[in-house]
Amino acid sequence: xxxxxxxxxxxxxxxxxxxxxxxxxxxxxxxxxxxxxxxxxxxxxxxxxxxxxxxxxxxxxxxxxxxxxxxxxxxxxxxxxxxxxxxxxxxxxxxxxxxxxxxxxxxxxxxxxxxxxxx
Amino acid sequence: xxxxxxxxxxxxxxxxxxxxxxxxxxxxxxxxxxxxxxxxxxxxxxxxxxxxxxxxxxxxxxxxxxxxxxxxxxxxxxxxxxxxxxxxxxxxxxxxxxxxxxxxxxxxxxxxxxxxxxxxxxxxxxxxxxxxxxxxxxxxxxxxxxxxxxxxxxxxxxxxxxxxxxxxxxxxxxxxxxxxxxxxxxxxxxxxxxxxxxxxxxxxxxxxxxxxxxxxxxxxxxxxxxxxxxxxxxxxxxxxxxxxxxxxxxxxxxxxxxxxxxxxxxxxxxxxxxxxxxxxxxxxxxxxxxx
Numbered sequence: 001x002x003x004x005x006x007x008x009x010x011x012x013x014x015x016x017x018x019x020x021x022x023x024x025x026x027x028x029x030x031x032x033x034x035x036x037x038x039x040x041x042x043x044x045x046x047x048x049x050x051x052x053x054x055x056x057x058x059x060x061x062x063x064x065x066x067x068x069x070x071x072x073x074x075x076x077x078x079x080x081x082x083x084x085x086x087x088x089x090x091x092x093x094x095x096x097x098x099x100x101x102x103x104x105x106x107x108x109x110x111x112x113x114x115x116x117x118x119x
Numbered sequence: 120x121x122x123x124x125x126x127x128x129x130x131x132x133x134x135x136x137x138x139x140x141x142x143x144x145x146x147x148x149x150x151x152x153x154x155x156x157x158x159x160x161x162x163x164x165x166x167x168x169x170x171x172x173x174x175x176x177x178x179x180x181x182x183x184x185x186x187x188x189x190x191x192x193x194x195x196x197x198x199x200x201x202x203x204x205x206x207x208x209x210x211x212x213x214x215x216x217x218x219x220x221x222x223x224x225x226x227x228x229x230x231x232x233x234x235x236x237x238x239x240x241x242x243x244x245x246x247x248x249x250x251x252x253x254x255x256x257x258x259x260x261x262x263x264x265x266x267x268x269x270x271x272x273x274x275x276x277x278x279x280x281x282x283x284x285x286x287x288x289x290x291x292x293x294x295x296x297x298x299x300x301x302x303x304x305x306x307x308x309x310x311x312x313x314x315x316x317x318x319x320x321x322x323x324x325x326x327x328x329x330x331x332x333x334x335x336x337x338x339x340x341x342x343x344x345x346x347x348x349x350x351x352x353x354x355x356x357x358x359x360x361x362x363x364x365x366x367x368x369x370x371x372x373x374x375x376x377x378x379x380x381x382x383x384x385x386x387x388x389x390x391x392x393x394x395x396x397x398x399x400x401x402x403x404x405x406x407x408x409x410x
Contacts, residue, residue, distance in 0.1 A: 075294065075307050075308045075309075076294065076389075076390065078306075078307055079294075079295070079303070079307040079308075079390045079392070080390060082303075082306055082307060082399065083390060083392060083393070085399065086392075086393060086395060086396045086399050087393070089396040089398050089399065
């Protein structure tokens with residue numbers, strides 16, 4: 001879990017300039033985001049509502065990907081944003097596996113992150 | 120019928136749609152490689168059990184060839200048989216995209232004819248390029264350029280053996296490097312791309328010979344099969360023909376093929392993409408397949 005935890009910590013770093021794509025990545029990780037303030041989803045839905053963030057529904061992921069694809073930004077920037085969302089999806093999978101007591105999570109997490117992030 | 124022109128090229132043939140598409144494209148272009156070094160798997164691609172170990176010489180080789188072919192060509196054949204609408208859609212759209220594609224697609228699942236695919240065919244028992252038998256066979260073939268057709272990562276020791284490996288990557292280099300190049304190209308750049316380049320120790324970082332972006336292709340389906348079927352369809356037909364088109368363009372652009380050289384890439388430009396997560400993959404497939 002070290003690799004996953006480090007990734008999340010990097011995303012939570014308050015000194016880091018928060019970009020829209022970071023917010024989407026964080027949201028995919030299960031965090032609610034309001035402006036530059038990060039509210040962990042674990043603080044309950046009430047916390048998200050208090051932070052002024054509307055609840056997410058099942059159409060959220062397709063809508064985010066669609067919005068990314070429609071943006072008229074340079075392809076390189078769009079690529080980096082999609083790559084970050086891709087990594088967030090993987091981490092989300094790993095987090096789900098962790099919550100279900102996956103025994104070999106650390107090795108699989110490390111392998112997947114190396115494959116997906118280090119390359 | 121004109122006699123095919125011999126190209127100073129060795130095709131390091133790894134059984135599968137990509138290698139087959141290359142051979143068929145070369146034949147269609149009226150050229151044929153001077154040599155083919157055909158890797159015949161020592162172990163089954165799926166079960167990892169030894170292939171033909173107990174059979175004598177040529178019988179063991181023939182058995183292994185058949186078993187490997189049945190495994191690596193399983194999905195193109197199975198999808199074509201069980202979901203013919205997908206194959207038909209791909210076939211007609213690719214013919215519009217690149218006239219003559221149907222000739223390749225219709226023959227992609229045929230057995231490879233060792234007598235006509237090259238001037239010389241050398242068969243080695245090898246699971247991939249890192250196998251010890253491969254480099255001696257490539258040296259024996261004696262051509263200045265080797266076309267890599269897949270089958271694993273080429274290890275540094277092989278890259279350092281003084282052999283120039285040409286590879287066709289399904290992405291427009293240097294902008295789209297890494298895995299699932301065709302799907303990332305579709306999402307990020309809105310069109311397919313392919314690049315021939317010489318392998319170096321990096322991932323898709325070697326000198327570029329020919330980089331192309333092509334018109335977008337969409338396949339109209341009467342219904343939407345599951346994502347896995349569509350994903351396998353992409354890698355059964357679309358990706359191999361895209362690479363074959365780029366190989367054809369590469370050869371056409373370099374009449375003196377033996378002397379072809381690549382342009383170094385700027386390592387600071389472009390992105391290296393990972394394998395695509397299933398949720399993003401669906402978005403990419405929705406842009407390729409229409410219902």
